[in-house]
Amino acid sequence: MARAGSKAFPVPEHDHAACIGDAMAMAEDLCRENGLRFTRLRRQVFELVWTSHAPLGAYDLLAMLNERGQRAAPMTIYRALDFLMAHGLVHRLNSRNAYIGCNHPGDGHAGQFLICRDCGRVAEIEERRIAEAVRDGASRAGFDVRLPVIEIEGQCFDCRGARHG
Amino acid sequence: MARAGSKAFPVPEHDHAACIGDAMAMAEDLCRENGLRFTRLRRQVFELVWTSHAPLGAYDLLAMLNERGQRAAPMTIYRALDFLMAHGLVHRLNSRNAYIGCNHPGDGHAGQFLICRDCGRVAEIEERRIAEAVRDGASRAGFDVRLPVIEIEGQCFDCRGARHG
DNA sequence: TTTGTTATGTTATAATATAGCAATAAGGGT
DNA sequence: ACCCTTATTGCTATATTATAACATAACAAA
Numbered sequence: 001m002a003r004a005g006s007k008a009f010p011v012p013e014h015d016h017a018a019c020i021g022d023a024m025a026m027a028e029d030l031c032r033e034n035g036l037r038f039t040r041l042r043r044q045v046f047e048l049v050w051t052s053h054a055p056l057g058a059y060d061l062l063a064m065l066n067e068r069g070q071r072a073a074p075m076t077i078y079r080a081l082d083f084l085m086a087h088g089l090v091h092r093l094n095s096r097n098a099y100i101g102c103n104h105p106g107d108g109h110a111g112q113f114l115i116c117r118d119c120g121r122v123a124e125i126e127e128r129r130i131a132e133a134v135r136d137g138a139s140r141a142g143f144d145v146r147l148p149v150i151e152i153e154g155q156c157f158d159c160r161g162a163r164h165g
Numbered sequence: 166m167a168r169a170g171s172k173a174f175p176v177p178e179h180d181h182a183a184c185i186g187d188a189m190a191m192a193e194d195l196c197r198e199n200g201l202r203f204t205r206l207r208r209q210v211f212e213l214v215w216t217s218h219a220p221l222g223a224y225d226l227l228a229m230l231n232e233r234g235q236r237a238a239p240m241t242i243y244r245a246l247d248f249l250m251a252h253g254l255v256h257r258l259n260s261r262n263a264y265i266g267c268n269h270p271g272d273g274h275a276g277q278f279l280i281c282r283d284c285g286r287v288a289e290i291e292e293r294r295i296a297e298a299v300r301d302g303a304s305r306a307g308f309d310v311r312l313p314v315i316e317i318e319g320q321c322f323d324c325r326g327a328r329h330g
Numbered sequence: 331t332t333t334g335t336t337a338t339g340t341t342a343t344a345a346t347a348t349a350g351c352a353a354t355a356a357g358g359g360t
Numbered sequence: 361a362c363c364c365t366t367a368t369t370g371c372t373a374t375a376t377t378a379t380a381a382c383a384t385a386a387c388a389a390a
Contacts (some may be wrong), residue, residue: 058377
């Protein structure tokens, strides 16, 4: 393949409309199958979250929403985000106070995030070996893992390329 | 041994004065060896952080400090915490907006934290296998790890015992 | 249509964190 | 000791992120 291991971060010039489209379709399906109400507001917020592969703050989303003619208050956004997070459609990045779309939801699945220092983009990965190592390491301390959150700051393939050739 | 694998979390009835004493001595050493100024304020904040094995918020620390006769503003606490964090004496728990003392410092070492849902206590672990799994998993996505932060929510040995016998 | 439930609107406020500048204290050379 | 420089602290204001509390509206089931 052209770019070994670069699947998690989309190439800069990718078709982002397709990302959004796929995410929306997936969310529609999930909500239909689970009898959840994917209301206009929730749909809008979800779409806004997906405008970028970098996480967006709640007040960023609020501003974007209101630029589209709405006049929502902070609560409105937070409630929509709560719904989306509860069903795994969006994740919160604790280290950034910001929110990122998820493309393989499922209630409350734990996150492993790669956060690029340079471009700010975030990729979610799902490595069994990490989850296993966490479970084992915790159990050595007599600890029962419920919700492991892994936020890995570093440098993505594209940004490393930009610097080091 | 009496309680397999329970090293990370101290037993509830442990001698906490010794925890504080050890931490203070260690911090003194570290600062002396590195020519850092462990001022009265920083010392106080560090001691306050160590009053509990559960993380404390910046404003909690502020209140505690001011109860001791000082009249500090938020900035004061944040600056002291910044210093302590820069030298690995304290860590911030992103998932809680709270701060916890570290007993094996060293500039900017990355954290692996076990956070008990029930008692709120936090134990820091240092599992090579976790760090390795993270590095490997990230590199499969072409990502260069700089600062992995792992916050694992769950249930500690003591709290599990309290429920399940 | 009534009723119970879920979702949204609205106002106020809590909780966490930083900016910016003045005053003070600590070290280093002379 | 003195001056100079830098690091630290004090202080006021303000930014940023998030929640409380209660009213209204939409929906869905009986």
